[in-house]
Amino acid sequence: MPKSSTDRPTAPETVWLAAGRHTGPAPQKALREHLRELKNSERIQGFLETENAATPDGHVFEARWLVDGDVTVRARLATDGREDVDAERRWTLAAEAEQPWDLAWPSPATMFWPGNSGFSWDRDATAGLWLQDINPLPKDDAALRRLLKDIARHSWSINVVVHEAMTPDDEGRLPLARLLPPGLRHRVVEHRATPEQFHAVNWALGDLGTSVPRGGAVILSGTPARVGYDEQAFRVRSVFLDGSEPTELLDKIVEFAALPWPLPADAAATLTALRQEWRLLSxxxxxxxxxxxxxxxxxxxxxxxxxxxxxxxxxxxxxxxxxxxxxxxxxxxxxxxxxxxxxxxxxxxxxxxxxxxxxxxxxxxxxxxxxxxxxxxxxxxxxx
Structure with a gap:
């Protein structure tokens, strides 16, 4: 089992962090219009757009809003890429509240990204996998092993591997994201292994010190591992893919999200930028x-x-x-x-x-x- 790091600062309980990719036209105009709409409807108190000094042709959007009536949230989304280039780009988002983060609060991603746009923004930054949909694991064993190792080392997201005991019907192909609290819908990547991939996926997971039960699920520890992570505690023996709510797995994901997270260097830098470069002042x-x-x-x-x-x-x-x-x-x-x-x-x-x-x-x-x-x-x- 991967050991948790003791020499890294952990994410404060007040902080929400995510990193992703977007494809298609550069998003500055869509982000700007969406934030203006939220400001006009008083869902946010204000927003500000500046250039991203850390990335050529990048932009930074800051926004501030209230949750639970009187708790202020400050959030900063940074993008890269010019507006006239049609390409895939990375974005990072850090939000901090005046109180410990409640997963029932709206996802900060929805306070920036418009629901309907000409590009896909809800993809994990590491491998471009969907954040709100099912991601089938590669059929090629070498590609499967590379992918799992890559996301275990570099992804900010919570990665969940689910093995299908048998090929599910349409009800069984509904993603977990729809059942998660709002604060987790853009922080979880769901991987699916087909029935015949059971041995191959466990061969790949062996490099990470874990395995998935047949017809069950496992939550990967990440690198560095979250403080208090126990591989056995975050394995679920059975996940029924029949459209019913997998309560045990959902509870495990929420429990995992509450563990102290030793921040990777780029996540720590994103949080530092939110705190030290904030310009949207009341x-x-x-x-x-x-x-x-x-x-x-x-x-x-x-x-x-x-x-x-x-x-x-x-x-x-x-x-x-x-x-x-x-x-x-x-x-x-x-x-x-x-x-x-x-x-x-x-x-x-x-x-x-x-x-x-x-x-x-x-x-x-x-x-x-x-x-x-x-x-x-x-x-x-x-x-x-």
Whole structure:
């Protein structure tokens, strides 16, 4: 069984994360119109569109809305690709609420993506598999093994492998997504193995340390594994594909979604971008932001003023010290250069001036200057 990572931060309980792909024309116009419609109908409080600095020609859409009447949700969807290019592109979506996320709340994906559009957006980012439909596993064994290994390592979604005990009828081909809480409908990928693929799929799942019961299901741990994941606890022995509600499997998916999720690096970066690059501010948030900036500038100015004053004081002290050293050096030179019998009056005046100037600032030096004067006086008396 894959071990969970202990050195990665886990997704906060307040956060909803998903990554996917969209195909067809670039979605900026459709996203913009859908968000404007939700704003006009007051389903969201506001939205903002900016360029995605991390991806050439990408766009970022921010939106804010309320759930349960007074709980604010902030969400950020980032896309890549130019508007005039018809291609497959990746999108990431991070939403954070003021309270732990309730799976009964609307899926943030539906607050951005329009229900009817000219492209498919609800595909898993790793392998382009459907998020709201059944995904048959590849018939080729090597391709099957590659796919399962790839999604186990890189997918943000909750991947569920279901084995069909027998070929189901139309009722048995209905996807699980329709029965999931709204908060999980765009975070689960359902894989189906046909009856004859039982051994092949378990051969591939063996690389991941798990297996699927015949006619049952297993929820893959992901990489890194969710904290507290137990392979046996997330296996379901029987899933009846007859149109009835597979209650046990649905409960296991909800239980798995509640486990702490050690964030992959790209998911962590998406959450960081939501928190640190958020621009859609309310009036109160703008005022708080302005106050914080004023306080920050005030602190910086105060620090600069103190630094300037300290620099000026240090400069003045340095100049004073240099001047005193020069005066003391001149006085000492005059003492050493005097000879007996010469007129000592100029030297006496020099020593007096230096002594008077240094007395209030360098008291310890007065003793040396006074000794020099006494030496001069003794020299005069001896020569007389």
């Amino acid at each position: 009036l109160e948030e703008e005022l708080a932001h302005a106050r914080a900036l004023v306080a920050s500038y005030s602190d910086a100015l105060d620090a600069m003023t103190k630094s300037r004053d300290l620099y000026r004081e240090a400069t003045e002290l340095a100049h004073t010290a240099l001047s005193e050293m020069a005066e003391y050096r001149d006085a000492a030179s005059a003492v050493r250069g005097s000879a007996p019998g010469q007129d000592k009056h100029p030297l006496t005046k020099t020593l007096q001036r230096v002594t008077d100037s240094l007395l209030p600032r360098r008291a310890p030096r007065v003793d040396a200057l006074q000794a020099a004067r006494e030496s001069e006086e003794r020299a005069r008396q001896s020569s007389g």
